[in-house]
Structures are given as C-alpha cells and as structure tokens.
Amino acid sequence: MPYSPSVLNNALEAVGNTPLIRLDKIAEQEGLQCNLLGKVEYTSAGGSVKDRIAKRMVEEAEKDNKLIPGQSVVIEPTSGNTGIGLAMACAVKGYSVIITMPNKMSLEKEAALRALGAEVVRTPTEAAWDSPDSHIGVALKLQREIPGGIILDQYRNLNNPLAHELTTGPEIIDAVTSTPSTTAKPSSEKVDVLVAGAGTGGTITGISRAIKKTHNRDCIVVGVDPKGSILACPDTLNVEGAGSLYIVEGIGYDFIPDVLSRDTADVDSWIKTDDEESFEAVRKLMRLEGLLVGGSSGSALSGALRWLKSAEGKCIAEKKGANVVVLLADGIRNYMSKPWFLKMALEAEPSPLAKRISDILKESPSQVQTDSETLAEGIKTRTQPNVTNRPDAPDEVTRK
Numbered sequence: 600m601p602y603s604p605s606v607l608n609n610a611l612e613a614v615g616n617t618p619l620i621r622l623d624k625i626a627e628q629e630g631l632q633c634n635l636l637g638k639v640e641y642t643s644a645g646g647s648v649k650d651r652i653a654k655r656m657v658e659e660a661e662k663d664n665k666l667i668p669g670q671s672v673v674i675e676p677t678s679g680n681t682g683i684g685l686a687m688a689c690a691v692k693g694y695s696v697i698i699t700m701p702n703k704m705s706l707e708k709e710a711a712l713r714a715l716g717a718e719v720v721r722t723p724t725e726a727a728w729d730s731p732d733s734h735i736g737v738a739l740k741l742q743r744e745i746p747g748g749i750i751l752d753q754y755r756n757l758n759n760p761l762a763h764e765l766t767t768g769p770e771i772i773d774a775v776t777s778t779p780s781t782t783a784k785p786s787s788e789k790v791d792v793l794v795a796g797a798g799t800g801g802t803i804t805g806i807s808r809a810i811k812k813t814h815n816r817d818c819i820v821v822g823v824d825p826k827g828s829i830l831a832c833p834d835t836l837n838v839e840g841a842g843s844l845y846i847v848e849g850i851g852y853d854f855i856p857d858v859l860s861r862d863t864a865d866v867d868s869w870i871k872t873d874d875e876e877s878f879e880a881v882r883k884l885m886r887l888e889g890l891l892v893g894g895s896s897g898s899a900l901s902g903a904l905r906w907l908k909s910a911e912g913k914c915i916a917e918k919k920g921a922n923v924v925v926l927l928a929d930g931i932r933n934y935m936s937k938p939w940f941l942k943m944a945l946e947a948e949p950s951p952l953a954k955r956i957s958d959i960l961k962e963s964p965s966q967v968q969t970d971s972e973t974l975a976e977g978i979k980t981r982t983q984p985n986v987t988n989r990p991d992a993p994d995e996v997t998r999k
C-alpha cells in the first residue's frame with residue numbers, strides 16, 4: 600500500500616493497493632502503439648504479489664477457527680514469496696510458522712523468512728512434487744508430526760485465486776477505468792490484455808475472473824510459463840525443454856495445481872519463456888523504466904512482448920489506446936546475491952561516462968588516485984559473478 604491517508608493498524612493493512620505504471624519507454628523501443636502497463640507488486644508490505652493470498656488464507660482460516668494463537672503452527676511449502684507473506688501475517692498475529700522451500704530459491708528469501716521469525720527447511724530442487732523429499736512432501740511430514748501443524752495449502756486453497764479476484768483484479772480495473780483517454784495518452788478505458796506468470800496459478804486465474812466477469816468479457820489473458828515446467832496449455836507447448844531446470848523463481852511447476860484454471864475461458868493462451876530472455880527483460884525494466892523488479896517479472900514482460908509480436912497479438916500491438924497489463928510479481932530485493940543479477944548489474948559494459956570520470960580524476964592533483972583503465976573497465980574486472988557475494992571486492996577509487 601503506497602499511501603494511506605490514515606494510520607494503519609499493522610503491516611497486513613499495507614498489503615496490496617499497488618500501482619499500475621506506464622512502461623512507455625519499453626513500448627516505444629518495441630514499436631508498440633498500445634499502452635503497456637506494469638502492475639508493480641513489490642510495493643506491497645512483504646514485497647510480492649503473494650502477500651495478498653497469505654493475508655487472505657490466514658484471515659479466512661481464523662474465521663473458520665482453524666488457527667489458534669499460541670498453538671497453531673502454520674506450515675507451507677512455497678517458492679518463498681508466499682512464505683514471506685505468511686511469516687509476516689504470523690508475526691503480526693502470533694502464530695509459529697515453518698516454511699519448506701526448494702534449494703534453488705534465493706538466500707535473500709530465506710534471510711527475510713528467518714528475520715520474520717519463520718523456521719526454514721530447504722529441500723532438493725530436483726525432487727518431484729510427489730516425492731517425500733520435495734518441499735510439499737516435507738511439509739506434509741512435518742504437519743503429521745507437529746501438534747497444531749496446519750498447511751493452508753496455496754495449491755488448493757480457493758482463497759488464493761479469490762484474493763486476486765477480490766483485490767489485484769479490481770485494482771487493475773479501477774486504475775484503467777479511472778484514467779481518462781486523452782489525445783496525448785489514448786486509452787480504450789478497458790483492460791484489453793492481461794499477461795502474468797503462473798506458479799500456483801492463483802494470480803492469473805483470479806485476476807482473469809475479476810476482469811472477465813465484471814469488466815471486459817473479451818479481455819485476452821496470456822499465461823507465462825518457463826520452459827521445463829508443464830503448466831502451459833495445450834501440453835504440446837511443454838515438450839521443448841521438458842524436465843529441464845530453470846533459474847527464474849516463483850513460476851512453473853512439475854504438476855498442475857488445483858487453483859490454476861487451464862480452461863481457455865480463464866486463460867486464453869500461453870507463452871513459454873527461458874531464463875535468458877527473462878533476465879534481459881528485467882534489465883529493460885530497470886534501465887528504461889526504473890523498476891527494480893525480480894526475475895519472474897522479466898518473464899512476464901518478455902512473454903507479453905513476444906505475444907504482441909505473434910499473429911494473434913499484432914492487432915493489439917498496433918491499436919492505439921489498447922491497454923496491455925503485465926503483472927510484475929516481486930522485486931529485486933529477493934535476488935540481490937544471485938549470480939544472474941550480479942552479472943547484469945556489475946558486469947555491464949563500461950559507459951562513456953565511466954571513462955570521463957576516470958579522466959577527470961586522473962588529471963586532478965587531489966589525493967585521490969585512480970587507475971583509468973580499471974575505472975573504465977569498471978567493476979567488470981573486479982567481480983566474480985559466479986560466487987555468491989563479493990566481500991573482498993576493493994573500492995573502485997583507491998584512497999591513499
């Protein structure tokens with residue numbers, strides 16, 4: 600919740616109410632006539648789109664008397680963001696929480712979870728979903744053994760898609776319909792296309808229902824699924840790269856969660872994405888739009904741009920005023936130590952400005968000594984993106 604005119608009672612009241620932001624520079628670079636709009640979820644209190652379902656699943660379980668403060672232990676298998684939302688809710692409400700999470704998920708997510716008071720159990724990334732070693736299998740085992748253990752189960756809990764049908768979707772609709780069309784910024788005043796990645800599928804299913812039921816029946820909803828996952832429909836789309844591992848976190852699975860609707864009435868079509876294009880799109884969102892988004896946001900943007908270039912998407916891309924909304928699920932805070940991000944941020948080609956800075960400092964008679972070559976080469980020569988951190992990296996400017 601970016602702004603509230605009154606005092607909030609707790610962190611959970613700062614979940615959601617995220618901004619919808621024009622991505623004009625990307626649209627221009629891509630030659631799009633339509634409006635490209637990003638729903639920026641990292642401004643939510645816990646930093647992702649999943650705060651919304653965590654809050655709702657906890658509050659609805661309380662209404663059903665399934666949670667008892669001081670007794671209940673909330674256990675959840677997650678790729679991390681649902682865990683962070685749950686740990687935040689449980690910190691506010693006084694429940695213990697255990698998060699089971701595959702090894703591939705970032706250290707930052709684990710640190711945030713532990714900081715919020717959660718216990719974290721890591722599981723092998725390659726374990727199949729129905730293996731006792733998977734994050735789901737381990738959560739089930741813990742639930743059986745721990746008194747008061749309860750799995751709210753984002754994969755089956757109807758409050759997952761419902762949270763998005765009742766909050767994320769209406770927020771998008773409100774933002775689009777309350778922004779009038781102008782000559783400079785034409786708008787159909789409708790959500791014409793929605794593009795979102797799918798993990799549990801709750802986000803895309805819930806937003807789609809909100810839009811199609813209450814706002815625009817003809818809205819085209821495009822799901823984004825990483826190569827190696829099996830969520831896309833029809834199944835033939837999932838053949839290329841079947842079973843391969845991918846780095847992007849939070850989207851894709853090796854089973855179809857109950858809350859994902861693969862019905863074409865809800866999700867019209869699917870695009871498969873790979874890591875490389877996702878990270879390239881993250882870079883665009885950062886450099887061109889100033890948005891510090893995470894990896895799956897790059898997948899969603901890349902999927903949107905590819906769909907807009909497809910035979911089906913072209914007519915929307917060329918339509919002035921058509922509104923294409925891309926769901927940007929979380930922020931880079933979750934991935935700061937990941938090699939893909941360090942490589943992107945620190946291995947960039949030295950800019951002409953870096954050379955100029957180097958020349959100025961070299962010529963100046965101050966005590967500051969620089970090596971112009973090193974500075975122009977920048978951090979590139981001094982970082983090792985294949986290690987998890989860079990504790991020994993020297994400063995760029997050496998002071999003597």
Ligand SMILES: Cc1ncc(COP(=O)(O)O)c(C=O)c1O
Nearest residue numbers: 797798799800801802849895928
């Ligand atoms: C970073 C990120 N992006 C996208 C998603 C997909 O959301 P959903 O599970 O609602 O499909 C998730 C889910 O965990 C996520 O963590």
